[in-house]
Each structure stands twice: as structure tokens, then as C-alpha cells.
Amino acid sequence: MNHFAIEGRKFLFNGNEIQLISGAIHYFRVVPEYWRDRLLKLKACGFNTVETYLAWNVHEPKQGQFCFTGAADIVRFIEIAAELELHVIVRPSPYICAEWEFGGLPSWLLAEDGMRLRCNYQPYLDLVDAYYDTLMPLLVPLLITNGGPIIAMQVENEYGSYGNDRNYLDYLRQGMIRRGIDVLLFTSDGPEDHMLQGGSLPGTLATANFGSRPEESFGKLSEYEPNNPLVCMEYWNGWFDHWGEEHHVRGYDDVADVLDRILKSGASVNFYMFQGGTNFGFYNGANFFDKYEPTVTSYDYNALLSESGEVTPKYFAIRDVISKYADVPADLLPEPLPKTGYGVVRMTEQARLFDVLHTLSNPVESVYPETMEKLGQDYGFILYTTRVSGPRPRSKVVVQEVRDRALVYVDQAYQGVIERNSHSLSLQIGDDDIAIEVPSGGTTLSLLVENLGRVNYGWKMHDPKGITEGVRLERQFLYDWTIHPLPLDDLSGLVYQPIAAANANEGPTFYRGTFEAAELADTFLNMEGWTKGVVFINGFNLGRYWEIGPQKTLYVPAPLLRVGDNEIVVFELHGMQEASVTMQANPDLG
Known part of the structure; x- marks a missing residue:
């Protein structure tokens, strides 16, 4: 039986000191057929550990309906890592961020009025418990204490960037222990006082996330972890992209230099990301700081492996650094997977969408617009249609609030787009606003709203989709709507x-x-x-x-x-x- 433990500032594996050199691979961003290829490339680069988040919305897409097969087969992913003699760090927090839709939280949480996220709110905790009751028994046999490869698991993710409810953190920790999780438990936060104060927990290893200035970051972490090993749980060696901005690139010289300083200090490290992968489907997340910014489909991250799994110059630069501190396996790197153009x-x-609505959606009649979540819809599009009486003079179409982008039609004729970031609720008609004149016979108004991804980080995470309040013509709310949910999860008809x-x-x-x-x-x-x-x-x-x-x-x-x-x-x-x-x-x- 293998053993993993802490002794002062050191990690011990079977009694010998070990420096964890880990890389993040998200199984849910890579097709299962390629899991072994990606893990083998990680080992060939000199890494001894793989880390992955677990995405709650992947494993419980509908409340009470669990999925752990196919692309969601986390057990198989961990088993492959074990076959390659890699240690595994699992981060199963209800919330994962990861630039993933809603930070990994399932959209159906927002169907309940008054839902409070990531705090000691019992209706939320009950739903976490139901998920953990199914998830944790799958992971227990894979723990190192039971002969498996999992050496550590995370309690919550960057919680100090969101809140400071220590009772909530302790509830999650105790819930993991009660379900048989007896490996090292940890938290991870930015190396700032308020983050470490809000996100750390007594009896739980605190780790730090950063992309540069390791001496400064570890100095701050040491104030909170003076006697335990220092770990950078997320070494940001690249970055992600939002729609409408330039692709982020970080040179490998800088990345290699920071890694060298981390390893030279004796600290352990987890690369975020080793490979980014892809936000397939509608699983991309979004940020909201000054404005709403959805993430692109590619999660290339400018990582060591490209989105399609190819080694990059950064890969070889990092391998050279690792070779100074650990043995790098020879002749283990697999051949590149074939690429072609068809x-x-x-x-x-x-x-045409308006011609095939009956095959894609069962309409719902509602006095007022409902959000996707209220209608049991998770992702995709939603079409709102109502009849407007006339005559009416030219009046502004106002949506309170659009989440996130609405195409507006009058009698199926396109009028323009209402965007979340730029739409004004005022009565004044601006250059980018949509205004319509209604004839005496009336007209049909339709709004096709796209969910561009729920916010995955920060104070704007409570982010229901569709139309959240109502639609006005000038100052009058419009009622009596026909709503077509369009998740686009089955186009076979x-x-x-x-x-x-x-x-x-x-x-x-x-x-x-x-x-x-x-x-x-x-x-x-x-x-x-x-x-x-x-x-x-x-x-x-x-x-x-x-x-x-x-x-x-x-x-x-x-x-x-x-x-x-x-x-x-x-x-x-x-x-x-x-x-x-x-x-x-x-x-x-x-």
C-alpha cells in the first residue's frame, strides 16, 4: 500500500521526499479516446501528477439524473492515470470556475427563487449533498489510502475571491470526510490577505494560485502556512480568450523562468493548464467585471499542449526545466496524432428556424417572459413571441434584462440585435436601439435570445438566462407570450x-x-x-x-x-x- 503524507515543509511518498510536479487536464474538455495520449504526454514531459476539476453540471445535467459514463467517466480517466503511474489531484468542489459554464454549477440551481450559492444556505447544501452522495463513493476506491492514485482533494475553489463563510467551507470538508475521503484536503486561493482569510480553513492545507512573482506569492502564503509544504495549485502559464479580443500568448522563456524559481525553492506546483482542450457545445463560461465577456469555444490557453494535443515549444522548454529537478522518462513521448484537411x-x-419550430420545441404559453431555468432549459436559445396591438407610433423595444443577446423580429422580419452590454433601459431612442411602428392591424414581435454562457467567477454568478424581467414598448410592458425553448440538443427531426x-x-x-x-x-x-x-x-x-x-x-x-x-x-x-x-x-x- 502506498502512503502520502506531510512532514514539516515536505511531502512524503512511501517515506521519501517528493516534490509534486503536476499538470491540469480536464477530462471534460478532451474526448475520452484521447485521454491516454494526453496523460502519456504529461508523463513524458517529466510530470509526476495530473490534476483535474470535476464539473458538477457535466455529472448532474438534470436534477437527480447523474452521468458518469462516456465523456463523463471520471473513474476511467483516473484509472488511466494510475496505469501510467501518475499521482492524481482531484478538485470536486461544487464550484470550479475553470472558465466553464456557471463555474461548473448546474443551471437548474437557478430555477429556485431565492437560491443562494456557495454559502451555508440549506437548500443549496441539500443539493450538494445529493450530488456528493453519488460522486464520493466512486472516488473512495481510487484514494491512495485504498490503493488508488488520488493523493489529495480540494474542499472549495478560490472561495476567498467570492465569500468568507467558514461554516460553509467546514460543511463541505466534513461532508467529504463523512463519505470516506481520508486523503490530504486542501483549499486554493489567490495570494492576497482577504482571499486567504476567506478561503482557507483550519486543518486544511492552504495553497496559492498565481502566474508570476513566486517569491512574493509564497511569502504571503507562508504567513498563513508557516509549517506545511508550499504549493502553487494553479501556475497560470497561459490565459483564456473572450470573444472580440486578441488571442492570449505567453512566451515560454518567461514561463520556464518562473517554473525554475518555483522548483528551486522546493515548492510543489500544478500547471494550469498542461492542456486546455475545448469548450464543446454550450459549455463555455463568461466573466463579468466591468462588462459581460463570454469565453470562446477553444480553451487552448496557450498551454504546453495545443487544443488538439500537439506538443509546443513551451512543452520542450518546460521539460528542460523539469529535468533539472526530476528524472524525465526517455522515449515515452507518443507520435503526433494525424491531422488532415478534408x-x-x-x-x-x-x-429556416421559423419554419421548423414545431420539430425543435414544444411551445409554452406564459403571461410574462420566463427564464430558461424556470422552463427547465439549460443552454442554447429561447424564442419569445407576442402579438402587439396597433396603431402605435415609433416606439423603442426595451428588454429587462437580456441575457445575453437578442435578435429582434417583426412579423419574422429582422430588426436588429439587443446586446447585454450596450442595451439601455431608458425611453430615449439611441442610434443602436430598435424602435418599431405598429400598424392598425397589429404586429407579431419575436425575440430570439442566445445564452452566451453563464458567468463563472465573481459577484455576478447568479446569472439566469433569457429575458429575466420583461419586454416593453416604450414604457408599457408586453404580456401574453408564446415561448419556444431551443436547447438544440436534438436536431434529428x-x-x-x-x-x-x-x-x-x-x-x-x-x-x-x-x-x-x-x-x-x-x-x-x-x-x-x-x-x-x-x-x-x-x-x-x-x-x-x-x-x-x-x-x-x-x-x-x-x-x-x-x-x-x-x-x-x-x-x-x-x-x-x-x-x-x-x-x-x-x-x-x-
């Missing part, structure tokens, strides 16, 4: 029509095309010329694209393809230059 794929069929050149840009429309694959390889879908939407490959939701960048291509792992016919469906919100996409061998991150 060429141009033409969309030959289309299905769509009936398509051939595309005609005269109507290739019909607003929100599904476009379908096929291509042949003689051999399977990773590829990248270039969406140049398209405006904004979502792409599905063989029914799998690859994620969003948007012409504002920085991301220009969507990563398509080979396991999503099949030999022979393959289907691409593009849900385009606005229109494109040409109804075709290009499948190429290399990415374009902007």
Missing part, C-alpha cells in the same frame, strides 16, 4: 429543403452538408465568411463561432468522425458569404 464542404440543404441561390441568407437557419472520409484524422473547421452560430458534426455540438474572433476555426477530433459519410449542420443566425466551410489540417486561433 477540403471544402458545401451546404446543400437548409431549414429537422426537415431540410434544397438551398436556392436567391434565399441563402434567411436569418436564423440550419444549413446541412455532407463529406466523405476515407480515413479518420483530426481536422479544423474554418468558418470564414460566416457570421455567428453553432456547428454540429454527426450530431455532436462542436461549439460556437463568431466573426469577431479571435477564434477562426473549430477543432474536430477524429473520434467524432466516421469512415464514409459525415454530416455538418451549421446554425447560422445572420447570414454568410457562401454556403460552404473548409476543413483544414491546421487551426487559426486569430
Whole structure:
């Protein structure tokens, strides 16, 4: 039986001092067929440990319905790590941040009026308990105390950046212990006084998250952990991207230098990220500091491995540093996975959203607009439609509050976009506002609202989607709505029509095309010329694209393809230059 323990400032593994050199890989951002490849590359770089978050919304997508199979098979991911003789750090906090949708919290939490998140609020704790009652028994056999590879588990994540409810932290800690978790427990926070005070817990190892100035950061951590090992639980060696900004890059010389200083000090480290992976589907999160900023589909993170798992110059620079402090296995690095371009794929069929609503959604009649969560919807889009009497003079369409982007239609004719960041609730009609004049016979007003990702960090996390209060024409609220939830989780019932050149840009429309694959390889879908939407490959939701960048291509792992016919469906919100996409061998991150 292996043993992992603390002795003063040291970690001991089977009685011998060990410096943890860990890298983060999120199983839920990598297709399962590639888990072994990514873990093998981590070991080949000299890492002795892998760390992963557990995403609650992946494992309990609907309340009481649990999933631990396929891409959610966390047990198998940990077992593969064990087969490669890697230690495992698990961070199963109800909240994980991770730039993941709602910080890993399930959207259905917001269906309850008055829900309080991440505090000692019993209705919230009851739901955490129900999740942990299912999750923890799966992890207990994998603990090092039971012969498994898990050496440590996290109690909560960066809690000091959010709150200071020590009773809540202790409730989580005791709940883990009560369910058989008897390995090292820890917290992780930024190296600032208020964060460490709010997020740490007596009897639990405090660790720090930072990307630079390790001496300063460890100095602050030492004030709170004077007698235990120092750990950087998140060494930010890259960064993530929001839509509309430049792709973040951090040079490997700087990253290698900071790592060298961390390891030279004797501290342990966890790279965030070793590989970032992909926010497939609608799982990207968002930030809100001064404004709402959704994260792109790619979670490349400018990490040691690219989004598609390829080694980078940063990988080799880090391997060289690690080799100064630990043995690096020789001849372990696997061959690169094949990449190819399948060429141009033409969309030959289309299905206009307003024509196929009955196959995608069961309408709900409501006096007032309801949020997605109130209707049991997690992600995607939601369409609100009402009849407005006339005549009325030109009046401003006001949405209180739009979460996050609404396309406005009058009698199915496009009027414009209402954006969360720029929409004013005042009566004054600005240049970017939408105003309509209603004829005497009345008109039909429709708003197609996109959930661009729930806030994953900070004080704006309570972020229900759709229309949260109401819709006004000038100062009058409009009532009696027909609502179509559009999670887009099943497109199999769509009936398509051939595309005609005269109507290739019909607003929100599904476009379908096929291509042949003689051999399977990773590829990248270039969406140049398209405006904004979502792409599905063989029914799998690859994620969003948007012409504002920085991301220009969507990563398509080979396991999503099949030999022979393959289907691409593009849900385009606005229109494109040409109804075709290009499948190429290399990415374009902007």
C-alpha cells in the first residue's frame, strides 16, 4: 500500500521526499479516446501528477439524473492515470470556475427563487449533498489510502475571491470526510490577505494560485502556512480568450523562468493548464467585471499542449526545466496524432428556424417572459413571441434584462440585435436601439435570445438566462407570450429543403452538408465568411463561432468522425458569404 503524507515543509511518498510536479487536464474538455495520449504526454514531459476539476453540471445535467459514463467517466480517466503511474489531484468542489459554464454549477440551481450559492444556505447544501452522495463513493476506491492514485482533494475553489463563510467551507470538508475521503484536503486561493482569510480553513492545507512573482506569492502564503509544504495549485502559464479580443500568448522563456524559481525553492506546483482542450457545445463560461465577456469555444490557453494535443515549444522548454529537478522518462513521448484537411464542404440543404419550430420545441404559453431555468432549459436559445396591438407610433423595444443577446423580429422580419452590454433601459431612442411602428392591424414581435454562457467567477454568478424581467414598448410592458425553448440538443427531426441561390441568407437557419472520409484524422473547421452560430458534426455540438474572433476555426477530433459519410449542420443566425466551410489540417486561433 502506498502512503502520502506531510512532514514539516515536505511531502512524503512511501517515506521519501517528493516534490509534486503536476499538470491540469480536464477530462471534460478532451474526448475520452484521447485521454491516454494526453496523460502519456504529461508523463513524458517529466510530470509526476495530473490534476483535474470535476464539473458538477457535466455529472448532474438534470436534477437527480447523474452521468458518469462516456465523456463523463471520471473513474476511467483516473484509472488511466494510475496505469501510467501518475499521482492524481482531484478538485470536486461544487464550484470550479475553470472558465466553464456557471463555474461548473448546474443551471437548474437557478430555477429556485431565492437560491443562494456557495454559502451555508440549506437548500443549496441539500443539493450538494445529493450530488456528493453519488460522486464520493466512486472516488473512495481510487484514494491512495485504498490503493488508488488520488493523493489529495480540494474542499472549495478560490472561495476567498467570492465569500468568507467558514461554516460553509467546514460543511463541505466534513461532508467529504463523512463519505470516506481520508486523503490530504486542501483549499486554493489567490495570494492576497482577504482571499486567504476567506478561503482557507483550519486543518486544511492552504495553497496559492498565481502566474508570476513566486517569491512574493509564497511569502504571503507562508504567513498563513508557516509549517506545511508550499504549493502553487494553479501556475497560470497561459490565459483564456473572450470573444472580440486578441488571442492570449505567453512566451515560454518567461514561463520556464518562473517554473525554475518555483522548483528551486522546493515548492510543489500544478500547471494550469498542461492542456486546455475545448469548450464543446454550450459549455463555455463568461466573466463579468466591468462588462459581460463570454469565453470562446477553444480553451487552448496557450498551454504546453495545443487544443488538439500537439506538443509546443513551451512543452520542450518546460521539460528542460523539469529535468533539472526530476528524472524525465526517455522515449515515452507518443507520435503526433494525424491531422488532415478534408477540403471544402458545401451546404446543400437548409431549414429556416421559423419554419421548423414545431420539430425543435414544444411551445409554452406564459403571461410574462420566463427564464430558461424556470422552463427547465439549460443552454442554447429561447424564442419569445407576442402579438402587439396597433396603431402605435415609433416606439423603442426595451428588454429587462437580456441575457445575453437578442435578435429582434417583426412579423419574422429582422430588426436588429439587443446586446447585454450596450442595451439601455431608458425611453430615449439611441442610434443602436430598435424602435418599431405598429400598424392598425397589429404586429407579431419575436425575440430570439442566445445564452452566451453563464458567468463563472465573481459577484455576478447568479446569472439566469433569457429575458429575466420583461419586454416593453416604450414604457408599457408586453404580456401574453408564446415561448419556444431551443436547447438544440436534438436536431434529428429537422426537415431540410434544397438551398436556392436567391434565399441563402434567411436569418436564423440550419444549413446541412455532407463529406466523405476515407480515413479518420483530426481536422479544423474554418468558418470564414460566416457570421455567428453553432456547428454540429454527426450530431455532436462542436461549439460556437463568431466573426469577431479571435477564434477562426473549430477543432474536430477524429473520434467524432466516421469512415464514409459525415454530416455538418451549421446554425447560422445572420447570414454568410457562401454556403460552404473548409476543413483544414491546421487551426487559426486569430
